[in-house]
Amino acid sequence: MKSNKVIQFIIVIAFLLLITFGASQYQAAENNDGSLRLWILDVGQGDSILIDTPAHQQILVDGGRGSSVLSELSKALPITDKEIDLVISTHDDADHMGGLNEVFKHYKVDKVWLTGSVGTTKTYQTFLSLIAEKQIPTEKVMAGSTVSFGSLQGIVISPLQSYDGITPDSQNSTSIVMFWQYGTETFLLTGDAEIPQEQAMIARGVLRHADILKISHHGSRTASSEEFLKIVSPKITAISAGKGNSYGHPHQEVIDRLKILNIPVLRTDQDGTIRFDITESAYSYKTGL
Numbered sequence: 001m002k003s004n005k006v007i008q009f010i011i012v013i014a015f016l017l018l019i020t021f022g023a024s025q026y027q028a029a030e031n032n033d034g035s036l037r038l039w040i041l042d043v044g045q046g047d048s049i050l051i052d053t054p055a056h057q058q059i060l061v062d063g064g065r066g067s068s069v070l071s072e073l074s075k076a077l078p079i080t081d082k083e084i085d086l087v088i089s090t091h092d093d094a095d096h097m098g099g100l101n102e103v104f105k106h107y108k109v110d111k112v113w114l115t116g117s118v119g120t121t122k123t124y125q126t127f128l129s130l131i132a133e134k135q136i137p138t139e140k141v142m143a144g145s146t147v148s149f150g151s152l153q154g155i156v157i158s159p160l161q162s163y164d165g166i167t168p169d170s171q172n173s174t175s176i177v178m179f180w181q182y183g184t185e186t187f188l189l190t191g192d193a194e195i196p197q198e199q200a201m202i203a204r205g206v207l208r209h210a211d212i213l214k215i216s217h218h219g220s221r222t223a224s225s226e227e228f229l230k231i232v233s234p235k236i237t238a239i240s241a242g243k244g245n246s247y248g249h250p251h252q253e254v255i256d257r258l259k260i261l262n263i264p265v266l267r268t269d270q271d272g273t274i275r276f277d278i279t280e281s282a283y284s285y286k287t288g289l
């Protein structure tokens with residue numbers, strides 16, 4: 001009996017150690033294959049994208065609207081990893097910025113990139129208060145700003161003007177659009193940039209091919225012009241939109257345009273969370289995560 005109890009005790013301790021440390025180490029080890037992970041998180045109607053490098057540096061681009069980003073992040077990151085290296089707030093709309101306020105409360109954020117455009121909502125005021133309270137360093141960016149994490153390099157290609165201190169007519173027009181390169185692989189994250197911003201990027205000559213394109217503005221017809229899609233000529237695209245959302249996103253015109261151009265599309269409203277595993281020479285993806 002006595003030795004049975006000892007064995008039971010050992011089993012219980014081993015199990016506790018496994019759930020405390022084993023799961024996170026397993027996840028961390030999983031990412032040691034040298035691939036970078038690009039997560040299009042299913043946060044309903046909104047955008048939240050996580051880049052997780054092989055060295056476990058994390059960049060979070062937007063946070064969706066509510067707290068769903070937290071459960072999504074807990075799926076993507078080891079339970080022990082509560083630090084995000086860089087948060088990029090593409091623009092001041094609540095379906096991108098709202099969840100970042102939850103992230104600030106639960107994660108240590110090392111830096112925030114924003115345009116400095118002035119929002120008019122309570123969500124925006126909370127965003128500023130939390131950044132001040134947590135003393136998070138911020139950097140106001142526009143086209144030309146760059147960042148690198150190991151062999152991952154990112155460059156902002158829109159907005160082409162500074163919005164620092166400006167209340168814009170349309171928040172979407174201020175969206176931070178970023179071109180990312182990892183080895184030979186490239187991806188373009190567009191926020192909610194619309195056709196006038198697409199035209200401006202084309203006119204300025206800053207737009208180029210990207211292997212993976214996050215379709216702008218949840219697949220709205222106000223973005224993704226034929227000219228834009230032809231220049232980017234992505235191998236694959238992802239749309240972040242909520243199931244049965246009231247905007248009708250993604251709009252059928254955009255879906256049709258992608259079909260005509262023979263560009264495959266993944267959708268969070270149909271495929272759930274999407275993860276691209278990107279090596280320095282190829283990518284693959286999984287859905288329904």
Ligand SMILES: [Zn+2]
Nearest residue numbers: 046093095192
């Ligand atoms: Zn949006």
